[in-house]
Amino acid sequence: MPSKYVIHTRQAPDRFKTITKSGVIAWEEGCLKCAVCVKKLCVYEVYDKRGLDPAQMTDSIDNQCMNCYRCVQNCPKELIHKSLNPEFKAMGDSHWTPDIIARLWYQAQTGSIPVSGAGYPGPFTGPGFDSLWTDMSEIVRPTRDGIHGREYISTAIDIGRTPKQLVFSEKGELTSDSPVLLDMPLPIILSVPSFGSLSEKTLKGWAMAAKRLGILLALPYGMIKGELEGYKSSLVPVFSHEDRPVCLGDEIRMVEVIWDKNPKGLIEETRALYPAALISVRLPLTRQADKEIMMLIDEGCSVFHLEAGFHGRSKGNPLLFAKDDIRAVHQSLVNKGIRDEITLLSSGGIAMAEHVAKAIICGVDGVFIDFPALIALECRMCRRCEKGLPCPVKIEAASPGWVAARTVNIFGAWHNQLLEIMGAMGIRECRRLRGEAGRAMFFEEVDREIFGSMDKLEEGFELE
Amino acid sequence: MPEIVPTRSRFKNPIGKYRLGRNKDCISCGKCVEICPYGVHVLRRGKVSVKNHYLCIGDDCPEPCHIACPVKALSVKRNPTFDVLGDYRWPADLLVSTWYMAEFGSVPPRGLEYKLGASGGGFDKLRLLFRKNQTAGINDEDNDIDVGVELNRRNDNAHRVRIEVPFYGGGMSYGSVSISTMLSRMRAATALGTFCCTGEGGYPDEIKPYDDHVITQVATGLFGVREETIQRVKIVEFKYAQGAKPGLGGHLLGDKVTPGVARMREAVVGYPLFSPFPFHSVYSVEDHKKHVDWIKAMNPKALVSVKVSTPTDVDMVAIGSYYAGAHIIHLDGSYGGTGAAPEIAKKNIAMPIEYAVPRVHQFLTREGVRDKITVIASGGIRTPHDLAKVIALGADGICTGTADMVALECVRCHKCESGRGCARGIATTDPELMKLMDIEWGTQRIINMFLAWRKEIIRILKRLGMKSLKELVGRTDCLVHLDYIKDENK
Numbered sequence: 001m002p003s004k005y006v007i008h009t010r011q012a013p014d015r016f017k018t019i020t021k022s023g024v025i026a027w028e029e030g031c032l033k034c035a036v037c038v039k040k041l042c043v044y045e046v047y048d049k050r051g052l053d054p055a056q057m058t059d060s061i062d063n064q065c066m067n068c069y070r071c072v073q074n075c076p077k078e079l080i081h082k083s084l085n086p087e088f089k090a091m092g093d094s095h096w097t098p099d100i101i102a103r104l105w106y107q108a109q110t111g112s113i114p115v116s117g118a119g120y121p122g123p124f125t126g127p128g129f130d131s132l133w134t135d136m137s138e139i140v141r142p143t144r145d146g147i148h149g150r151e152y153i154s155t156a157i158d159i160g161r162t163p164k165q166l167v168f169s170e171k172g173e174l175t176s177d178s179p180v181l182l183d184m185p186l187p188i189i190l191s192v193p194s195f196g197s198l199s200e201k202t203l204k205g206w207a208m209a210a211k212r213l214g215i216l217l218a219l220p221y222g223m224i225k226g227e228l229e230g231y232k233s234s235l236v237p238v239f240s241h242e243d244r245p246v247c248l249g250d251e252i253r254m255v256e257v258i259w260d261k262n263p264k265g266l267i268e269e270t271r272a273l274y275p276a277a278l279i280s281v282r283l284p285l286t287r288q289a290d291k292e293i294m295m296l297i298d299e300g301c302s303v304f305h306l307e308a309g310f311h312g313r314s315k316g317n318p319l320l321f322a323k324d325d326i327r328a329v330h331q332s333l334v335n336k337g338i339r340d341e342i343t344l345l346s347s348g349g350i351a352m353a354e355h356v357a358k359a360i361i362c363g364v365d366g367v368f369i370d371f372p373a374l375i376a377l378e379c380r381m382c383r384r385c386e387k388g389l390p391c392p393v394k395i396e397a398a399s400p401g402w403v404a405a406r407t408v409n410i411f412g413a414w415h416n417q418l419l420e421i422m423g424a425m426g427i428r429e430c431r432r433l434r435g436e437a438g439r440a441m442f443f444e445e446v447d448r449e450i451f452g453s454m455d456k457l458e459e460g461f462e463l464e
Numbered sequence: 465m466p467e468i469v470p471t472r473s474r475f476k477n478p479i480g481k482y483r484l485g486r487n488k489d490c491i492s493c494g495k496c497v498e499i500c501p502y503g504v505h506v507l508r509r510g511k512v513s514v515k516n517h518y519l520c521i522g523d524d525c526p527e528p529c530h531i532a533c534p535v536k537a538l539s540v541k542r543n544p545t546f547d548v549l550g551d552y553r554w555p556a557d558l559l560v561s562t563w564y565m566a567e568f569g570s571v572p573p574r575g576l577e578y579k580l581g582a583s584g585g586g587f588d589k590l591r592l593l594f595r596k597n598q599t600a601g602i603n604d605e606d607n608d609i610d611v612g613v614e615l616n617r618r619n620d621n622a623h624r625v626r627i628e629v630p631f632y633g634g635g636m637s638y639g640s641v642s643i644s645t646m647l648s649r650m651r652a653a654t655a656l657g658t659f660c661c662t663g664e665g666g667y668p669d670e671i672k673p674y675d676d677h678v679i680t681q682v683a684t685g686l687f688g689v690r691e692e693t694i695q696r697v698k699i700v701e702f703k704y705a706q707g708a709k710p711g712l713g714g715h716l717l718g719d720k721v722t723p724g725v726a727r728m729r730e731a732v733v734g735y736p737l738f739s740p741f742p743f744h745s746v747y748s749v750e751d752h753k754k755h756v757d758w759i760k761a762m763n764p765k766a767l768v769s770v771k772v773s774t775p776t777d778v779d780m781v782a783i784g785s786y787y788a789g790a791h792i793i794h795l796d797g798s799y800g801g802t803g804a805a806p807e808i809a810k811k812n813i814a815m816p817i818e819y820a821v822p823r824v825h826q827f828l829t830r831e832g833v834r835d836k837i838t839v840i841a842s843g844g845i846r847t848p849h850d851l852a853k854v855i856a857l858g859a860d861g862i863c864t865g866t867a868d869m870v871a872l873e874c875v876r877c878h879k880c881e882s883g884r885g886c887a888r889g890i891a892t893t894d895p896e897l898m899k900l901m902d903i904e905w906g907t908q909r910i911i912n913m914f915l916a917w918r919k920e921i922i923r924i925l926k927r928l929g930m931k932s933l934k935e936l937v938g939r940t941d942c943l944v945h946l947d948y949i950k951d952e953n954k
Contacts (some may be wrong), residue, residue, distance in 0.1 A: 124585025424711025
């Protein structure tokens with residue numbers, strides 16, 4: 001058994017005061033100056049610890065308030081109220097929601113799994129990956145305890161080509177190509193997001209994190225310069241279809257080529273420059289991607305990166321979600337008998353740990369993670385940087401050490417959450433999670449099965 | 465049935481949907497006091513003031529005080545605090561209307577949505593189908609409608625237990641909640657002729673007087689389980705899994721392991737306690753039968769309930785439990801409550817109760833054993849309407865938990881697990897915070913809420929033209945799902 005994969009996390013405090021969902025309104029006017037003021041009775045000592053941050057125009061009272069409402073409900077003159085914070089609601093968009101952003105901040109700061117009391121507060125179901133539930137095992141199937149360490153649950157995956165068989169000569173020597181595989185301890189490749197107020201410090205921090213985690217960081221090849229040169233074995237240079245590939249040395253273990261009716265011979269050219277490296281081909285995620293994959297397999301490719309939209313939508317039909325197309329492509333490759341030989345990766349809109357597990361259940365081996373690594377750095381997804389405006393949280397100025405710590409924390413928390421999901425299912429290997437759609441419940445299917453027949457509203461009846 | 469006793473909030477300012485403003489022009493004429501049927505305004509020593517903002521029904525008021533006021537000194541606006549309260553499953557309307565039920569023992573008159581949450585699926589998209597102008601039976605006496613449930617359907621040696629209301633209290637351990645909370649639930653269950661489960665935290669001596677209404681839980685940590693506690697009760701519950709964290713163990717943080725809790729659980733003060741997953745002695749239905757037999761050997765008269773979560777093969781788990789000898793199969797759906805659970809588990813693992821109940825009901829019916837076992841549903845049943853819907857989907861009765869907490873003025877801040885525990889004194893063992901709640905008060909609040917539920921369930925049954933809740937079991941023809949109504953009917 002390999003040694004246990006452990007991610008060492010440590011507190012990496014926020015540099016800025018976080019934006020909270022609600023605030024406290026406390027009026028002074030009309031105050032009775034009670035001997036025992038409700039503010040003194042605060043269980044969380046919010047009022048005692050209160051401090052104003054003039055630079056950020058925030059009041060720590062809002063950050064520390066835990067919403068117990070005791071002051072609101074006990075002030076004799078009813079001078080204290082709560083109100084929603086419009087700034088919180090305005091963060092992000094319909095996919096990168098304020099709740100997701102806030103939860104990622106927490107994980108980046110602490111490296112811990114978000115744990116809370118009381119039942120699930122969210123909607124019944126959601127779009128995309130949020131519309132499926134993962135299975136659990138009880139009584140009749142053994143389960144695993146990955147968190148508390150009694151059993152080993154592996155999140156490792158292999159990237160590369162797995163030949164159907166090995167061929168040996170009569171003398172016992174291997175005569176077929178030996179498989180080239182990259183062993184990754186997490187089903188995750190870090191990827192530089194398409195926007196963000198980034199600097200060389202940020203990139204170095206991410207490279208440090210990738211190295212510490214034993215994973216890879218994919219980035220446009222032009223960014224590999226300066227201090228990043230020292231991290232080449234953790235980097236995946238990405239060449240767009242307009243680029244001619246250039247050689248960055250033999251420490252590079254994987255290269256990515258963006259596929260878009262590329263000139264013939266480009267893949268051979270790349271392979272000639274990187275004979276020992278894996279070549280990942282990035283394709284838009286569509287239902288027909290299996291056809292392009294089959295064609296590229298003939299050209300000797302074995303690693304495919306299916307890129308979905310920023311909001312996790314299909315690139316073929318924006319009404320479809322990544323999960324739908326991933327399932328279709330995976331299934332088609334299974335039917336063709338080729339799926340086990342190649343590696344499928346996907347990207348786009350993966351925002352939470354459960355999305356990683358669910359993408360794998362739908363049929364990919366691993367995923368590229370981009371924006372969560374940016375949100376880890378306190379990004380508010382305001383996209384001011386795209387307009388050339390200054391970043392409100394000065395991401396570009398953050399030290400590489402802090403960037404690395406925050407990034408490691410996020411993936412430390414995600415790793416533990418993957419263990420929770422797999423442990424509950426009784427699955428011990430991330431590789432075995434791939435394509436296990438039978439161990440998931442898809443909203444569209446189950447909902448129709450259960451409720452589809454409850455459709456009759458006849459004359460003379462009313463609903464309550 | 466016990467009496468309703470109006471039981472006001474423990475806090476000075478109950479939270480409502482609206483706030484009234486009264487400006488200096490007020491001449492204390494008393495017009496508002498006179499016309500408001502809800503007691504929002506009071507006249508004291510010749511001076512009129514707003515005493516109960518929370519009882520104002522706002523726009524739903526047929527004769528608004530701010531319009532009737534001769535000097536236009538009144539104004540009504542939405543309470544900003546109300547908008548911060550609640551979530552998709554328990555929107556502010558549902559919290560405030562549950563508080564209303566716990567105070568007055570009836571559903572709120574107007575102004576609050578007390579039937580539905582805002583989750584956008586499951587119960588919140590299901591509607592009960594009533595015949596318009598239903599007259600038959602509508603004037604029956606409430607007591608002529610049978611809402612009780614027989615729990616022993618095997619007709620074996622065990623107790624013939626009947627509960628008078630179609631619900632009992634789900635397990636909440638001593639440690640995760642305070643002794644006052646535990647006692648309030650036990651006493652309310654006793655008064656209502658039903659049961660309440662101890663959860664996995666031992667059997668404190670304080671609840672001994674209510675032995676006949678206690679379900680003791682045997683869970684994977686076996687905390688506080690003794691031969692003597694098994695022998696004392698009529699129902700023993702095995703907890704295989706919990707809906708909020710299916711497939712994962714329980715975890716009581718060190719801060720909550722106070723000397724009292726540690727003694728009860730035979731553990732060390734201040735150290736976290738893990739309840740593992742699964743029972744390491746159960747990896748098959750045969751192992752499970754051995755467990756059930758073990759209880760029956762110790763207490764041959766006990767009913768055995770098996771609490772499980774809702775995996776894809778929940779129907780197989782249910783039938784396995786039946787053949788292992790269980791009297792009750794208790795399905796805990798994935799949106800159920802917890803004292804602490806990883807958020808990823810609450811949201812993603814296992815299926816909601818709305819799916820599990822019909823699957824199990826139909827499967828047990830096909831296997832010909834449905835009438836030999838009692839199906840209890842829990843996990844996200846918040847209102848009497850949810851209850852009626854889950855019965856129509858195929859359950860015989862339900863377990864409640866979060867609703868009880870809300871009756872005790874839980875605001876769903878989700879901080880049950882942190883530091884000293886619940887700041888409102890419900891889910892805590894902190895000696896100072898525990899004092900925030902009184903047992904008499906808690907008991908009556910829970911009784912009031914459930915009397916409101918009972919009344920509402922009876923009203924629903926009458927509207928369906930039924931005489932007993934039994935008639936509603938599995939009657940999916942009484943339900944319509946908004947997403948599937950055929951277009952011509954929309």
